[in-house]
Amino acid sequence: MRDETAEDENWGQQFDRLPATPDDRVVEGRPSREELIDWWVERFDIDPELFEGYTFWEKGAGKIWAFHGEVVDPIQIEGLGMRILRTRQRHWKPSTNAVQRFCRDATKNVIELSPGEAKAFVAGHDQQLDWWDGDWGYLVAAHEIAGEREPLGVGLYLHGELRSTVPKGRQEDLVELD
Incomplete structure (x- = not known):
């Protein structure tokens, strides 16, 4: 069983919401919402407003999910929305689903x-x-x-x-x- 006071650790069995900004980061290595959206905009030149209404979650080491809505944080479930990105490696890798959903109007790469x-x-x-x-x-x-x-x-x-x-x-x- 996980120690519920260990908020500064990544735990692979639950979804944890990404912090809004890097200054809000508690878990080392976890990207922020701001960094995630900036990466999509910088890499593919897409409109950041595409992500309005989405919350972003990490489950495991660097598996980032997007969910259009709100749920309690943290949450222990198997899936939540769509896996969109793999981080915590040298180069972040977008998922096929995310590219098909968010990159129709991409103008870069x-x-x-x-x-x-x-x-x-x-x-x-x-x-x-x-x-x-x-x-x-x-x-x-x-x-x-x-x-x-x-x-x-x-x-x-x-x-x-x-x-x-x-x-x-x-x-x-x-x-x-x-």
Whole structure:
């Protein structure tokens, strides 16, 4: 059983709300709401108002969840909203769900894939894409579908290669993608 007075420790069996600002931080290494939103804005140039009404929670070491609503803090449940980000590592990694939900209008670090490249990406294949001249690291992989750019998921771009991070259970073998 956990000592309920240990508020300054991360405990992997419960969700703890992120502090509003770095000055409010009690648990070492836990990002603040402000830092989280700043990261999304800086990395993908999205509107910070997309996160209005969301509360952010950490469960485990760096697994960040977004919940549209309010609940008691802390809370011991299995899931709460949508996992959006993995922190507490050198580079923060957004989740596929978060990119699909929040990055439709992203204007930075979005790699727009051709039909063949998009098909390979959603099937989970890594591919050499030397034409990309933007940032390295985690990118939004997108493709135009029905006249609109749609985020497909998260890719990791290093040394001219786009690595698909589409989860195995969500990979698709698409016959047509135009």
